[in-house]
Ligand code: HEM
């Protein structure tokens with residue numbers, strides 16, 4: 001599963017970091033999303049989906065393989 | 066005057082919003098059973114300022130509205146659904162108040178602050194939160210039972226933490242607590258609310274000037290040094306941001322700590338479980354946020370374009386209220402939603418809102434709630450109410466729901 005995040009839309013809520021810290025981080029300058037793991041391993045697919053759903057700014061896109 | 070035109074007068078039969086608080090079950094949102102049992106996910110309500118607005122009550126539609134770019138949070142726009150009349154507009158009052166701004170303007174301010182509130186930044190603040198919690202518990206225990214838990218614990222903990230973070234002297238807490246209360250009170254006049262806002266602005270204006278001169282290792286000093294000196298922020302903008310953070314940063318969490326303690330005293334098994342296994346705290350906090358949803362009157366927005374929400378056509382110029390408290394009791398999303406159930410996995414609640422304005426302070430609020438409740442359960446396992454449960458006085462006249470007092474003994 002490919003994980004992408006749109007930093008222009010991100011509002012730095014940190015929900016994704018709380019939901020899936022293995023996949024997401026925030027940068028120190030603006031607190032905007034950083035994708036740590038652009039290829040989510042199967043064990044993290046559920047939490048990747050949850051992170052995308054809970055993102056308040058709809059900034060996370062997932063593409064199934 | 067949302068949606069009111071000559072051809073569309075306010076229907077006299079619309080229910081007036083906000084609804085009266087329930088007397089029998091004060092922790093349940095008002096009138097929500099009727100709202101949720103209705104067929105339509107969207108209904109219309111009359112507003113106390115005249116006109117009407119759409120009331121959105123289901124979780125899916127609340128999230129859709131709050132995330133949709135067609136809805137504005139700018140209360141100065143004509144037609145915005147207001148619960149209290151607006152004072153005469155002055156530019157100074159608007160500066161820096163990004164909670165009332167739309168993208169892209171909103172993001173410019175919010176991004177200056179986000180790094181301060183990231184989970185990893187708040188983790189560095191946890192030792193201070195723990196010390197603060199311990200200090201006020203020590204004082205409360207030393208003074209002996211009974212105590213008012215709101216006055217001795219729920220309010221001073223987040224007040225001191227936000228003071229430390231922002232660099233506001235805690236000695237001034239009586240001043241800014243009382244003015245915040247007036248500002249958030251739904252029954253004061255426009256003039257009183259404006260007066261309280263002016264006093265807070267003047268106070269923080271002097272503080273921002275001092276930070277600019279003296280520097281310092283706190284959020285306001287960093288804001289002033291990094292951005293204001295560079296010309297990106299004006300003095301008034303920095304002051305507006307400071308007012309927003311100070312007011313939003315203590316009153317909300319304080320009310321959550323007080324109400325959460327009341328809920329735990331009604332569920333002694335959960336209180337005991339928290340002491341035995343503090344690892345339960347994060348799930349407990351999420352369920353408390355859902356169950357209590359202290360932003361009781363919901364989030365107002367104005368449609369800037371025609372949008373269809375939940376099968377209803379909302380037209381440009383019409384107002385919408387996203388009722389968080391009722392959405393958090395949506396049976397479609399939370400089975401047996403009226404039950405307080407720590408194990409339900411409440412993470413999709415909207416107690417912090419949704420969309421680009423979703424609470425910037427949520428990592429701080431979560432850490433404060435977790436640390437404050439665990440410490441209470443560990444330190445005072447025999448905590449109980451000192452008055453009958455149905456006599457605990459609620460704060461019914463505030464935009465933020467909470468307790469006036471919580472008399473306890475141990
Ligand atoms: C449990 C406690 C809290 C609750 C329930 C809460 C709730 C909310 C909600 C519902 C919003 C969205 C408002 C809207 O969309 O119009 C919000 C925004 C905000 N909150 Fe909180 N909040 C809490 C604690 C805090 C804390 C500790 C701070 C710290 C400074 C804070 C600062 C803010 C700010 C600055 C905004 C505006 C964000 C923006 O417009 O981008 N809040 N909060």
Ligand code: SF4
Nearest residue numbers: 010011013014016055
């Ligand atoms: S959840 Fe969305 S808005 Fe929040 S930090 Fe992650 S990507 Fe950004």
